[in-house]
Amino acid sequence: MGVSPQDCGPIHHPAPRALALPLLPAGEAMISLSVVVPVYNEEENVAPLVDAVGSALGDSYNWELLLVDDGSRDGTVARAHQCAQTDHRVRVIELARNYGQTQAMQAGFDEARGDVVVSMDGDLQNDPRDIPRLLAKLDEGYDLVAGYRLKRQDKFFTRKVPSWVANRLIRAITQVDIRDNGCSLKAYRRRTLDRMALYSDMHRFLPALAAATAGARITEIPVRHHARKHGVSKYGLSRILKILADLFTITLISWFRERPLMLFGFGAIGSLTMALVFAVGAVIGLSGVREDMADAYVLPAAALLWVVLAGYLLMVGLLAEVALRQAREADGELLPIGTERTL
Amino acid sequence: MSDASHDVSVLIPVVERPEPLAALYDEFSTPLHAAGFDCEFIFAVQPSYAGLIPPLKTLVSQGAPIRVIEFGHGVSETAMLKVAAANASGRLLVTLPAYRQVEAGAVPALVRQVEEGADLAVARRWPRRDSLINRLQSRALHIALGSLARGRLHDVACGVRAMRPKVLDETRVYGDFFRFLPLLAQREGFVVEEVASPVHPAAMRGRMYGAGTYLRRLLDVFGLTFLLRFTDKPLRFFGLIGSVLGIVGGLMLIAILLERQFANRGLANRPILLLGVLLVTLGIQAIALGLIGEMIVHLHASRRPLYRLRERRRRPRFEANDTVGAPPVVEPATSEAAVIERELDIATSRHRDAG
Numbered sequence: 017m018g019v020s021p022q023d024c025g026p027i028h029h030p031a032p033r034a035l036a037l038p039l040l041p042a043g044e045a046m047i048s049l050s051v052v053v054p055v056y057n058e059e060e061n062v063a064p065l066v067d068a069v070g071s072a073l074g075d076s077y078n079w080e081l082l083l084v085d086d087g088s089r090d091g092t093v094a095r096a097h098q099c100a101q102t103d104h105r106v107r108v109i110e111l112a113r114n115y116g117q118t119q120a121m122q123a124g125f126d127e128a129r130g131d132v133v134v135s136m137d138g139d140l141q142n143d144p145r146d147i148p149r150l151l152a153k154l155d156e157g158y159d160l161v162a163g164y165r166l167k168r169q170d171k172f173f174t175r176k177v178p179s180w181v182a183n184r185l186i187r188a189i190t191q192v193d194i195r196d197n198g199c200s201l202k203a204y205r206r207r208t209l210d211r212m213a214l215y216s217d218m219h220r221f222l223p224a225l226a227a228a229t230a231g232a233r234i235t236e237i238p239v240r241h242h243a244r245k246h247g248v249s250k251y252g253l254s255r256i257l258k259i260l261a262d263l264f265t266i267t268l269i270s271w272f273r274e275r276p277l278m279l280f281g282f283g284a285i286g287s288l289t290m291a292l293v294f295a296v297g298a299v300i301g302l303s304g305v306r307e308d309m310a311d312a313y314v315l316p317a318a319a320l321l322w323v324v325l326a327g328y329l330l331m332v333g334l335l336a337e338v339a340l341r342q343a344r345e346a347d348g349e350l351l352p353i354g355t356e357r358t359l
Numbered sequence: 360m361s362d363a364s365h366d367v368s369v370l371i372p373v374v375e376r377p378e379p380l381a382a383l384y385d386e387f388s389t390p391l392h393a394a395g396f397d398c399e400f401i402f403a404v405q406p407s408y409a410g411l412i413p414p415l416k417t418l419v420s421q422g423a424p425i426r427v428i429e430f431g432h433g434v435s436e437t438a439m440l441k442v443a444a445a446n447a448s449g450r451l452l453v454t455l456p457a458y459r460q461v462e463a464g465a466v467p468a469l470v471r472q473v474e475e476g477a478d479l480a481v482a483r484r485w486p487r488r489d490s491l492i493n494r495l496q497s498r499a500l501h502i503a504l505g506s507l508a509r510g511r512l513h514d515v516a517c518g519v520r521a522m523r524p525k526v527l528d529e530t531r532v533y534g535d536f537f538r539f540l541p542l543l544a545q546r547e548g549f550v551v552e553e554v555a556s557p558v559h560p561a562a563m564r565g566r567m568y569g570a571g572t573y574l575r576r577l578l579d580v581f582g583l584t585f586l587l588r589f590t591d592k593p594l595r596f597f598g599l600i601g602s603v604l605g606i607v608g609g610l611m612l613i614a615i616l617l618e619r620q621f622a623n624r625g626l627a628n629r630p631i632l633l634l635g636v637l638l639v640t641l642g643i644q645a646i647a648l649g650l651i652g653e654m655i656v657h658l659h660a661s662r663r664p665l666y667r668l669r670e671r672r673r674r675p676r677f678e679a680n681d682t683v684g685a686p687p688v689v690e691p692a693t694s695e696a697a698v699i700e701r702e703l704d705i706a707t708s709r710h711r712d713a714g
Binding site for chain 1: 545547548549550591592594595598625626627628629630632633636637640643644647648650651653654655656657658659660661662663665666667668669670
């Protein structure tokens, strides 16, 4: 997944090429489009999914379909291999155990050979017929096109409401104008993916991460959404707390990944302000201006605690700068995408 | 390791309560040889036990395949084993503690398990006929490990293991965590199997350790739990601690502020104010640490292996028409299966090395 240093050298990249997807039957020729689908315990859905993708894309692109099995315990892998045997455009990637959707997606991205990569859910709720529209939008000069589900076919209280709240939060905080982060149907240019590394549960914040670390230009288009026919949803309400924690992380990372000392510096200033408030109280009390505060010994102690916190935060901020510098030295700097406009 | 001249390399770290090494060699090499495995023994020796080396000379002069690697002070058991593995010529590795833990006759079964497709086979001391004291200690360790091992592994700490060399190469294990290799390897996506092995008669007596040992184990388990659950997401751990502290402290402060406002009770001489402020600042510190962790994870995300692909390994199976009781076929390293496996290995490692 890494990018060799040559790749990330110049900031200026050529203007976005027209996708020029060759109208050739798939073969040994270059793959232009990779569709990545993580599947986990979806044995009922694999074959219909492959059919749907096949009929949606037909022979119009030189595409491949990557089924990434995330350690399924049912017949998903066997079904996937069956599909791959009858259709050589289908490839199966098996993870050694159940890692999670983020890791499965990253595995698919790493294996994808296409210049353009489309990610999609394995439960048939996304419609592959939307892929050509995503590609057309990408062609207008974007690095990432996200789909948003127009008429979402899910349960109201357990799925739609949390999702609405989360999306509002994500949008407000990360300032990436995407109204549906939970929709997996997205199209990416290779160079966007090359500049990103997913980890933890970051697939939910992919657009925000792409904006923060790759400098990707991002837009969205409406896509179809179907109710789940087979299998069960792998999400539950328990993810809300995790999402909140991740949201906090991604926010701070997108704001301060280049200047961590500033973040901790702000914290230190806030902390010193609190110290000042308590110090004023202490001075008033101990100078005897007000008799009821004559033995205000807790106030200077509390003020000192805030001073200690300020010093601590500054030191942690310096440590963060060291970590940043170390990582840059080890990795070489990964510069964001920049596109020269022809005027 | 490319010029495999042995089937199995037996690695023995001589780090705690060692028994005479020559006797160990005699006892454990016999069943392996009897099972048809050509094996070498490598002793990795700490300087404090260098006195145990000379008796091996007689065996070596008789042509026994024994090698000794000596280390300086302060080298961890894991590092010693890694060096020994790098010098091993065996196609598979077996690790044994330098004392008799399970019966020697059980070791070939472990090796066979690996030949049949497992990446790591670990002995489970079973049935446990040793002293209740030992059993309670094993039990306590597993209780401390909690859900990390539950239902899958029953004797994580048993030092008798057989594995493919790449398990040791590619599992991120260091320091004292070698003890928990099965858990870490499983986490890494390797196939780990347990093989019930009878307890060695010499290990039946109950054994207690110093208080320091138990304290170290406790810290190990604590560190391991954190590493397995939160390495990718430190902020979830520190954030939880930080927000609990911060919320408790904040509630205290709000309570006394309300009292000041409505019950006319001043803030100035209330020690609980100090406690509240202390908890809030402590909470912020915990979250700040979590952020540092999260930043390090984020910055290095592109270089860390995130997943492992499953390897399709052709398992030698004995079909119904095979001769009954045929000895297990030991495939030479150049067999088709081995070639496929190597290609898969290369593909997997290239995959991550690109980063």
